[in-house]
Amino acid sequence: MDLPHGTSALIVTNDTVGPLYGAAVAEALGKRYPVVHTVTLPDGEEFKGWETLQRIFDALLAHGCDRKAVLFALGGGVIGDMTGFAAATYMRGVPFVQIPTTLLAQVDSSVGGKTAINHPLGKNMVGAFYQPRLVVCDLATLDTLSAREMSAGLAEVIKYGPIADMEFMDWLDASMDALRARDRAALAHAVRRSCEIKAWVVGQDEREGGLRAILNFGHTFGHAIEAGMGYGVWLHGEGVGAGMVMAAELSRRLGLVDDAFVQRLVALIERAGLPTKGPVIDASDNAGRYLELMRIDKKSEAGEIRFVLIDGPGKAVVRAAPDALVREVIDACCA
Amino acid sequence: MDLPHGTSALIVTNDTVGPLYGAAVAEALGKRYPVVHTVTLPDGEEFKGWETLQRIFDALLAHGCDRKAVLFALGGGVIGDMTGFAAATYMRGVPFVQIPTTLLAQVDSSVGGKTAINHPLGKNMVGAFYQPRLVVCDLATLDTLSAREMSAGLAEVIKYGPIADMEFMDWLDASMDALRARDRAALAHAVRRSCEIKAWVVGQDEREGGLRAILNFGHTFGHAIEAGMGYGVWLHGEGVGAGMVMAAELSRRLGLVDDAFVQRLVALIERAGLPTKGPVIDASDNAGRYLELMRIDKKSEAGEIRFVLIDGPGKAVVRAAPDALVREVIDACCA
Ligand SMILES: NC(=O)c1ccc[n+]([C@@H]2O[C@H](COP(=O)([O-])OP(=O)(O)OC[C@H]3O[C@@H](n4cnc5c(N)ncnc54)[C@H](O)[C@@H]3O)[C@@H](O)[C@H]2O)c1
Ligand SMILES: NC(=O)c1ccc[n+]([C@@H]2O[C@H](COP(=O)([O-])OP(=O)(O)OC[C@H]3O[C@@H](n4cnc5c(N)ncnc54)[C@H](O)[C@@H]3O)[C@@H](O)[C@H]2O)c1
Ligand SMILES: [Zn+2]
Ligand SMILES: [Zn+2]
Numbered sequence: 001m002d003l004p005h006g007t008s009a010l011i012v013t014n015d016t017v018g019p020l021y022g023a024a025v026a027e028a029l030g031k032r033y034p035v036v037h038t039v040t041l042p043d044g045e046e047f048k049g050w051e052t053l054q055r056i057f058d059a060l061l062a063h064g065c066d067r068k069a070v071l072f073a074l075g076g077g078v079i080g081d082m083t084g085f086a087a088a089t090y091m092r093g094v095p096f097v098q099i100p101t102t103l104l105a106q107v108d109s110s111v112g113g114k115t116a117i118n119h120p121l122g123k124n125m126v127g128a129f130y131q132p133r134l135v136v137c138d139l140a141t142l143d144t145l146s147a148r149e150m151s152a153g154l155a156e157v158i159k160y161g162p163i164a165d166m167e168f169m170d171w172l173d174a175s176m177d178a179l180r181a182r183d184r185a186a187l188a189h190a191v192r193r194s195c196e197i198k199a200w201v202v203g204q205d206e207r208e209g210g211l212r213a214i215l216n217f218g219h220t221f222g223h224a225i226e227a228g229m230g231y232g233v234w235l236h237g238e239g240v241g242a243g244m245v246m247a248a249e250l251s252r253r254l255g256l257v258d259d260a261f262v263q264r265l266v267a268l269i270e271r272a273g274l275p276t277k278g279p280v281i282d283a284s285d286n287a288g289r290y291l292e293l294m295r296i297d298k299k300s301e302a303g304e305i306r307f308v309l310i311d312g313p314g315k316a317v318v319r320a321a322p323d324a325l326v327r328e329v330i331d332a333c334c335a
Numbered sequence: 336m337d338l339p340h341g342t343s344a345l346i347v348t349n350d351t352v353g354p355l356y357g358a359a360v361a362e363a364l365g366k367r368y369p370v371v372h373t374v375t376l377p378d379g380e381e382f383k384g385w386e387t388l389q390r391i392f393d394a395l396l397a398h399g400c401d402r403k404a405v406l407f408a409l410g411g412g413v414i415g416d417m418t419g420f421a422a423a424t425y426m427r428g429v430p431f432v433q434i435p436t437t438l439l440a441q442v443d444s445s446v447g448g449k450t451a452i453n454h455p456l457g458k459n460m461v462g463a464f465y466q467p468r469l470v471v472c473d474l475a476t477l478d479t480l481s482a483r484e485m486s487a488g489l490a491e492v493i494k495y496g497p498i499a500d501m502e503f504m505d506w507l508d509a510s511m512d513a514l515r516a517r518d519r520a521a522l523a524h525a526v527r528r529s530c531e532i533k534a535w536v537v538g539q540d541e542r543e544g545g546l547r548a549i550l551n552f553g554h555t556f557g558h559a560i561e562a563g564m565g566y567g568v569w570l571h572g573e574g575v576g577a578g579m580v581m582a583a584e585l586s587r588r589l590g591l592v593d594d595a596f597v598q599r600l601v602a603l604i605e606r607a608g609l610p611t612k613g614p615v616i617d618a619s620d621n622a623g624r625y626l627e628l629m630r631i632d633k634k635s636e637a638g639e640i641r642f643v644l645i646d647g648p649g650k651a652v653v654r655a656a657p658d659a660l661v662r663e664v665i666d667a668c669c670a
Contacts, residue, residue: 050385061456089424092451092462093542116427121396127427128463207428 004095004133006070008063009033012056012083013074014043017101020144025074025099033070037063041079045232048078048118050126056086070095073132076102076149077109081124084115088130098132101141103153103187104237107160107194110135112202112212123231129207135195139187147180151273152237154179157190158268159217159244160197163308163316168193169268176271214316217308218244221278221330224293228281241274246333251309253325261313277335286334287327339430339468341405343398344368347391347418348409349378352436355479360409360434368405372398376414380567383413383453385461391421405430408467411437411484412444416462419450423465433467436476438488438522439572442495442529445470447537447547458566464542470530474522482515486608487572489514492525493603494552494579495532498643498651503528504603511606549651552643553579556613556665559628563616576609581668586644588660596648612670621669622662 009029013022018040029036039059041052060069071094073083080098087096098110116127142150157179161169171189172179178186198215205211222243225234248262266276282289294305304320311317344364348357353375364371374394376387395404406429408418415433422431433445451462477485492514496504506524507514513521533550540546557578560569583597601611617624629640639655646652 050389054385057454057461058456061454061460085424089420089461089463091460092449092464114427119392119396121393125396125426126392126424128424129427 007068008035011038011072014041016043017075072097074099077105088128095133098135106137106191108156111198152235154272155237155240162310163214163217164197166314213318221246224290241269242278250329256311287330290330342403343370346373346407349376351378352410407432409434412440423463430468433470441472441526443491446533487570489607490572490575497645498549498552499532501649548653556581559625576604577613585664622665625665
């Protein structure tokens with residue numbers, strides 16, 4: 001483990017994770033940095049905005065930190081995204097380290113260099129591409145994570161199978177119970193393989209021109225669910241769970257995969273403790289509302305919705321689909 | 336002139352420059368972009384902060400701008416720095432173009448890729464390195480600039496001579512009256528040569544590890560003047576004017592240049608309409624106060640003040656100097 005050089009460290013955490021792991025991290029960093037400070041932010045996606053970010057800058061400046069300070073993000077994706085953006089912009093860039101403590105953050109958000117905060121008019125609208133110097137995943141921290149957050153993280157683990165690696169999907173079939181029981185060896189493999197696949201994809205397309213989009217498998221439908229239900233009602237991973245079912249079903253109806261593949265994916269998602277049906281978000285025209293929400297999602301260009309589809313098991317493709325077919329899928333997959 | 340591709344343009348300007356040049360720029364851009372929007376910010380360094388930046392994001396989102404939007408900074412360094420930072424971070428980066436309308440912005444702030452906003456606890460504390468796709472200098476816009484702002488910009492022009500190019504200094508000696516009269520041909524040469532020198536320096540050291548520091552000739556003393564008098568009392572360029580005299584005098588006392596060189600620089604600064612003496616900012620211990628302010632300036636490392644000195648005409652060196660000598664210089668150069 002090669003920590004970046006620096007004359008001080010600032011741990012950024014929140015009021016849930018800080019009390020659990022803050023002291024241990026501060027103690028460990030105290031052996032490496034002359035001074036270690038901590039700033040504790042309120043917990044929640046609703047605090048992933050400028051006001052909270054400003055508290056990181058306030059702490060840095062109040063402690064007289066210069067460009068030799070190193071930031072440490074101790075928490076889930078919210079803390080990671082905010083701390084990364086603060087590091088990208090404080091004095092035009094200081095080093096930072098990710099210590100992700102949710103499964104989602106360990107397998108997804110801490111890898112790839114995307115950092116951001118939300119704007120009242122849109123999620124992750126202000127941010128930067130900025131790589132951490134190091135990502136430290138301590139699987140033991142997942143012991144305190146709620147079962148619901150674990151399942152949400154598993155959605156992001158599962159996605160890597162259909163889009164890139166059917167052997168990993170086989171392994172997931174065999175290991176899902178162990179993962180939910182937080183078996184360390186199983187978690188270690190899941191986190192490692194997920195990061196490898198994400199790093200491989202991002203390595204080919206850091207700025208999201210093409211291939212990186214396949215990481216959004218299940219996300220087009222998932223974002224519509226999150227937005228349609230009101231943010232926070234469904235967790236992101238829950239939307240992705242039901243969304244992957246819809247995207248797989250759309251792939252099947254386009255003749256890209258067979259029914260057995262879809263059934264297998266549905267069973268895995270269910271065993272992860274995730275919903276396999278989307279919610280009805282509009283009683284009068286549910287499919288219409290989904291379509292409308294997907295069209296305003298930032299990934300759609302000029303009103304055309306781009307779906308990440310499975311083009312035979314283990315391979316993803318990004319393409320549009322006829323509205324009528326998408327409507328059929330939504331009708332079949334919501335309850 | 337090769338404007339970046341985009342589906343929309345957003346002109347960012349302020350309530351001084353917008354009324355003068357906004358319509359002409361909007362008309363020109365209308366020929367190239369399907370939609371052109373304008374956001375007009377309040378004028379002043381005190382608005383170079385998050386609240387004002389947020390108004391740029393608000394405008395982008397309200398108009399439904401995606402990554403294909405192009406930002407145009409129409410104004411001085413304040414507008415350029417803020418617009419550049421907004422472009423660096425909106426959806427993690429959109430293209431932007433600088434249309435600098437002050438001499439300082441044309442010869443300095445629009446070149447080099449530094450963007451930033453202020454934090455209540457420090458100037459330019461939050462920002463990014465982010466290059467504009469294009470810088471468009473229209474010398475005609477300088478006609479409406481106040482004489483005081485022209486002189487402030489000339490300070491940044493003058494600095495390029497002593498640190499890098501004595502031929503340019505000769506030319507400035509011969510052309511100062513033409514510059515102050517806003518002779519287009521003279522301005523064209525001053526802007527071009529200044530940008531060439533800055534681009535050459537920055538090209539060798541984009542992230543400010545070493546050489547780039549020489550661009551701060553006169554700035555160590557100048558920042559102390561600005562901060563000591565209260566921001567806005569002395570213009571930045573005025574502080575740099577008096578600061579260059581002090582830095583040159585310190586170089587002389589260290590045996591790096593002769594008295595004739597210092598006298599020549601003082602005369603040029605004076606002809607530019609700039610102060611050649613620093614203000615007394617503390618009646619009881621003026622030199623002590625200067626030293627204190629310079630030590631808290633972000634360029635000083637571990638309490639040691641690094642001065643940009645002239646190491647023979649046309650060549651700069653960055654080094655420390657004995658406190659006693661610095662005190663003598665301050666005593667000799669303030670009134
Ligand atoms: N940068 C990227 O590439 C990327 C990718 C995906 C998601 N994201 C972002 O990540 C965020 C979601 O991340 P998340 O799912 O980790 O949410 P989160 O950070 O809100 O964490 C979920 C909850 O778990 C708590 N928690 C975290 N670690 C814990 C632990 N060890 N024990 C007990 N409780 C713990 C948190 O305090 C929070 O209440 C979103 O803002 C999303 O935009 C970013
Ligand atoms: N990014 C960099 O590398 C860099 C370098 C130097 C300075 N800066 C920044 O630049 C800023 C100072 O820039 P500035 O001196 O241009 O100040 P400024 O932007 O405040 O402009 C000075 C004044 O002139 C007005 N003005 C601008 N153009 C005009 C015109 N054509 N006619 C009439 N009035 C006009 C402005 O509205 C303002 O009132 C500071 O914030 C400083 O931090 C940045
Ligand atoms: Zn996701
Ligand atoms: Zn300057």
